[in-house]
Amino acid sequence: MTTTTAPLDVETIRKDFPILSRLVHGDKPLVYLDNAATSQKPRQVxxxxxxxxxxxxxxxxxxxxxxxxxxxxxxxxxxxxxxxxxxxxxxxxxxxxxxxxxxxxxxxxxxxxxxxxxxxxxxxxxxxxxxxxxxxxxxxxxxxxxxxxxxxxxxxxxxxxxxxxxxxxxxxxxxxxxxxxxxxxxxxxxxxxxxxxxxxxxxxxxxxxxxxxxxxxxxxxxxxxxxxxxxxxxxxxxxxxxxxxxxxxxxxxxxxxxxxxxxxxxxxxxxxxxxxxxxxxxxxxxxxxxxxxxxxxxxxxxxxSVGMAAIAAHEHELTAYVIDRFAEVDGLTVIGPNTATDRVAEVSFSLEGIHPHDVGQILDEQGIAVRVGHHCARPAVVRFGIPATTRASFYLYNTRAEVDALVAGLDRVKKVFG
Missing domain, CATH: 3.40.640.10 (Type I PLP-dependent aspartate aminotransferase-like (Major domain))
Known part of the structure; x- marks a missing residue:
């Protein structure tokens, strides 16, 4: 790989991360969206x-x-x-x-x-x-x-x-x-x-x-x-x-x-x-x-070698896509900036009437790893008058298809608790 501001070749990047090819809960492909807590490691590391x-x-x-x-x-x-x-x-x-x-x-x-x-x-x-x-x-x-x-x-x-x-x-x-x-x-x-x-x-x-x-x-x-x-x-x-x-x-x-x-x-x-x-x-x-x-x-x-400018551009595009897709989910409220301007690809949200812990559990059953809780930022969560949030956070190896999987997973959550 060489430093570039051209679109990332995400599929090639993903091959450097062994954990991204594993299955969880038996047969579910891993969709890892907990990067703000810790990122995965490439083979080179x-x-x-x-x-x-x-x-x-x-x-x-x-x-x-x-x-x-x-x-x-x-x-x-x-x-x-x-x-x-x-x-x-x-x-x-x-x-x-x-x-x-x-x-x-x-x-x-x-x-x-x-x-x-x-x-x-x-x-x-x-x-x-x-x-x-x-x-x-x-x-x-x-x-x-x-x-x-x-x-x-x-x-x-x-x-x-x-x-x-x-x-x-x-x-x-x-x-x-x-x-x-x-x-x-x-x-x-x-x-x-x-x-x-x-x-x-x-x-x-x-x-x-x-x-x-x-x-x-x-x-x-x-x-x-x-x-x-x-x-x-x-x-x-x-x-x-x-x-x-x-x-x-x-x-x-x-x-x-x-x-x-x-x-x-x-x-x-x-x-x-x-x-x-x-x-x-x-x-x-x-x-x-x-x-x-x-x-x-x-x-x-x-x-x-990938290029930080290219990573930032990829994640900016992904953030805009996440926020657009979240707008299609009834009852979902983004906690924080509701545009991709001056923000990174970490999106906290709440689903009306459903506790974040329940959201995280049902998503996990589908192989989707997100974070739930106050994210070691309790004063900020309290500021918005909620007990906790669900947070989906993305990185250079995440894709639009994984955003689509998350949105489909949220539909499943709503069916279980609706």
């Missing part, structure tokens, strides 16, 4: 994991034997690939974590212990949004509890967009950090993070962007984005579980204290005191997720 364990398995940075040097080269090579993928100005700005949750927790923890320029303390304000995943809410609640800071937030409009009419009153001179999602995992909304970042810059606040749901689907350029931190998780972008990335501006990373203490993150240890390594190693204590990083590097190679 699976082979990279197996190859690492079969041929190169060793700890990194600490040995001079052949396997250690090979493992280190693979691990640091994955860092190089990730840096290129997100257009990081320096590879040393790419910190491996186990997921986005850990990346955000890292920032929230060290800001409570930072020097006076960046420390969050009593009287300071932390700004988030009502559409955040719990991973971008709970760490800030904990930071506020530890430090005496206050958490404030932007609301969501009825259309599923951020309400930025209060921009200047929510982000003020008291704001120390703004942390918001690039793309909502519940609503699919692509947020105007540039507007928020511009206001944060006016008051001297830091900005963290949760790119968990954007990095798999859209070209991501951290240099152009203008944030101070960007968090990414590997398992939603074809990579293994247990690996994520925190990108941060290098001067800022140099100033901040480490997150965890242990091996590898030190410069010098005596019985009296410890000094710390430069980033990124300052933030990577202990044996890192080596195999997972290798797998993530392979995933980045795969996405790059």
């Amino acid at each position: 699976i082979d990279a994991l197996v190859g690492y364990y079969e041929q190169h398995n060793a700890n990194v940075h600490r040995g001079i034997h052949a396997l250690a040097e090979e493992a280190t080269a693979l691990y640091e090579g994955a860092r190089d690939r990730m840096a290129r993928f997100i257009n990081a100005p320096s590879r040393d700005e790419v910190i491996f974590t186990k997921n986005t949750s850990e990346a955000i927790n890292l920032v929230a923890r060290v800001l409570g212990e930072a020097g006076p320029d960046h420390r969050v303390g009593p009287g300071d304000e932390i700004v988030i949004t009502e559409m955040e995943h719990h991973s971008n809410i709970v760490p800030w609640h904990q930071l506020a509890e530890r430090t005496g800071a206050t958490v404030r937030w932007f609301r969501i409009t009825e259309e599923g967009r951020l309400d930025l009419s209060t921009l200047d009153s929510v982000i003020t001179e008291r704001t120390k950090i703004v942390s918001l999602t690039h793309v909502s995992n519940l609503l699919g909304t692509i947020n105007p993070v540039d507007v928020v970042i511009r206001r944060a810059r006016e008051v001297g606040a830091l900005v963290l962007v949760d790119a968990s749901q954007s990095a798999p689907h859209l070209p991501l350029d951290v240099a152009a984005l203008g944030a101070d931190f960007v968090a990414v998780t590997g398992h939603k972008m074809l990579g293994p579980t247990g690996i994520g990335v925190l990108w941060g501006r290098l001067p800022l990373l140099n100033e901040l204290p480490p997150f965890l203490g242990g091996g590898e993150m030190i410069e010098l240890v005596t019985m009296e005191r410890s000094t710390y390594a430069a980033p990124p190693h300052k933030f990577e204590a202990g044996t890192p997720p080596i195999a997972q990083a290798v797998g993530l590097g392979a995933a980045v190679d795969y996405l790059t």
